[in-house]
Amino acid sequence: MTLIETGIKYMQEENYEMAVKAFHDAIEIEPQNPIGYINFGHVLAHLNDYQRAEEFYNQAIALDSKAATAYYGLGNIAFELKKYKQALRFYKEALDLGLTEADVYFMIGLAHINREEVKQALPFFMRATELQPYDNEVAMQYGLTLAELSEFEKAREVFDRVVKSQPTHADARYNRALADLFLEKTDQAMKDLEHVLTIEPNHTLAQGTLMQIKTLLDQ
Template identity: 40%
Template structure:
């Protein structure tokens, strides 16, 4: 097993110091290989060392302008710094350079979500779902975005898909409760709010919604 592969395994196992040491050795041995800089950049993002990570990703791009994952890594640096327009630019370049994976489409969609451009977010989140239908976070954010775009039935189907993937997802139950209220199904809404609170007793939105529904039902 080469040093790069071993370092990636160590990083996945949270043995970050050992991974950093091997990445450094791999870069020293192959200073013209962009992959080493990209992998070390990913590690630095993990360590929240964003300025250093940015330098490593830029060095990878200097070595290979077609290195799509370097642009993706740079996008993650800017995303973590909440400079979403800069992140968008890098994610789009990564896609243009051929990176067609769920994560990059998801992250691009999320940059639009954070800026409240929910219509612009939708196609990227949809693409992420198409590429990885079993990712809970992707499904959930797609469901939220559908709801924000007024596509209530599609949002309901997606939130039910979230529950298929993760039964104890309190936020999915909360949002299904909101959908039920939209459909004027108060009892179903109450069941979902109760379930959300059963999973997470500190779910303030569910607690507030439950109280409102119970008050409305008592006044009927």
């Protein structure tokens, strides 16, 4: 096992002190290898030492201008610092350099959402969902974006898939119920809202929505 592989293993085990040592040693042995700098940057970013993490990512890029993962790391730092426009620039650079994993598309979508650019976010969440069809976090964000754009039929289909894969996912059931309300499927919506409250009795949004429906029906 190489020092970099050892460092990654330590990171997975959340032993960050040993991960730092492994990556430091890897850089000492191979100072021209950008991978060591990138992984050192990952550890520092995880520890919220963003300034030093940026330095290591930039060192990696200085050694390899096509180091896509370094750009992705810089994007994540910018995102955490709420510099969403800058984050988008780094993420798209990573995409252009071939880093076409679901996480990149997902983070681009989130950056657009934080800039209140809902339409721009949609295709990136769609692509992330295509690449990770069983990731419910990705699916939920895709469904919420569809709903925000009044694509209620499509949004309902997405929430429905989440519910089928995870029947106790209260938020997926709640949002499926909201989609049903917009689609004038009131009975189905009420059943979902009641089910949400069996899963999470203190789900205030479900409580409030169900009360509003019952009030309207009683009038």
